[in-house]
Amino acid sequence: MDAHLLAELNRERRARHAVILATDLNSGASRLIREGEPLSGELSEAVLKAFRSGKSGQVEADGRTLFLNVHLPPARLVVIGAVHISQALAPMAAIADFDLEIIDPRTAFATPERFGAATLHAEWPEDVLKRRPLDAWTALAAVTHDPKIDDYPLQAALEAGCFYVGALGSRKTHAKRLERLAENGVDRAKLERIHAPIGLPIGAASPAEIAVATLAQIIAALRSRDGAAAPGREGAT
Amino acid sequence: METAATGNDIRDPLTLAESWHGEGRKVALATVVETWGSAPRPVGSHLVIDAEGNFDGSVSGGCVEGAVVTEALDVIESGTPRMLEFGVADETAWQVGLSCGGRIRVYVERLG
Structure with missing residues (x-):
């Protein structure tokens, strides 16, 4: 060669x-x-x-x-929110071979004491994603419940064609979120790519169970690349 | 986006092959192109070898690396790529230790 x-x-x-x-x-x-x-x-x-x-x-x-x-690039998982669910998701994602990073501007949440060896950014998603842009081989899970933190990365994930985009929150919360994002100029068809409420419907009750349901949904999106979330084929539905 | 090199990247055979070649070393690259049965390393795995017999990476998890290195030294010398086949039915492979029951084909080429 x-x-x-x-x-x-x-x-x-x-x-x-x-x-x-x-x-x-x-x-x-x-x-x-x-x-x-x-x-x-x-x-x-x-x-x-x-x-x-x-x-x-x-x-x-x-x-x-x-x-x-x-x-193929190794799959990344970007989690917005250093919350209880993320504490369970971090070790599971590592076992499943995802490159995981957690972003949360609230410094009381994003601490090494709570997350061990996981990559943490105690900064606003706007700042981190500028340095480390999302791409088609990245999954994004927004789990803070806070529109000030979640909305920007969700929009960025849809625009970057992330193979998975998920957001925590009830149907009602999600309906309001969709309104906000649409007002912000996000295409209606792209909005349908957001998995919400987050995770496969397995009746998950605890934060750890929601983490299992979410990781399974991410893997399903990665491995069914003929489907809606095909990396490299941005916006394909 | 360029991601920062991690510990894994440093051991990545293709990255090593590039840096060895950049240092002026003569380099061959071996690639698993086909497997049957229970082969220990998947298709696409690499072993990188230099003219002194140094190697890194893996095409069989240690079973046939020695034989691949020997062949690679010839390939570095001649420049002609070679296809190697190892399996339990093969006397040589048995001697070099592919006892795991699988068969593999390894393509060896010079980096130039």
Whole structure:
């Protein structure tokens, strides 16, 4: 493989872009394929399938034997609110292999004593997300109940095409939230992507159970990428 | 967005391959391209090898790395990619220790 190609591949991986390195196993020639890049012939279908499944493998396409090595960015989970639910969600998300970070401007909540080793930002979401923007490979769960804290990141998550957007709150609270976001110019179709009340309907009662229901819903969104929340296909419904 | 390097990135074979090559070392990259049965490392896993026989990463969780390194030294010398196959039915693989019951195919190429 050409060293420049490897450098380019590593650059794309660091930038959290989904890419495939396609190697012709007979000639040894390699090329980089970015997600969404227009392709023709049999390769197009194989590449689409590989991006969707995330599985690397050998394919026969247009008379050539190619190895497709799929590089999907690791999934991030951004939690707005250093609350009780987040305390349960943090260790579970780590076990399920998500890169988790918690944002809450209320310094009494966002303390290492309450969260151990989890990444904490005791700042406003507006400030953190400027430095660490959301993307299609990020899930966002807003759990403070406070519109002053939750509304901005929810809107940012919808605009960034996050593969999962969830918000804590009753149906009534959520209806008011939708009104506010719509007034703020968020597209009605995008608003429908918000999972609220948050979590799969398993009758979760305690904060820890709500965390289980939420994590399961996030995993479902990540693994059903043909569905509404397909990373890399922003706004697809 | 460029994310900061974490502890894991430092051990990432593709990142290592790039930095080794940048240091002027001669480097080969081995990639698992096919597996059957209970192979310990998934398709797409990498081992990076230099001309001195230093290596990092994993294509089999330790079973066949030694043999891959030997072949990689030839690939670094010749520049010609090679396809290796290991499995329990294979005398050599048995000797190098792929006793886990799986079979794997490993593609080895020079980084240039």
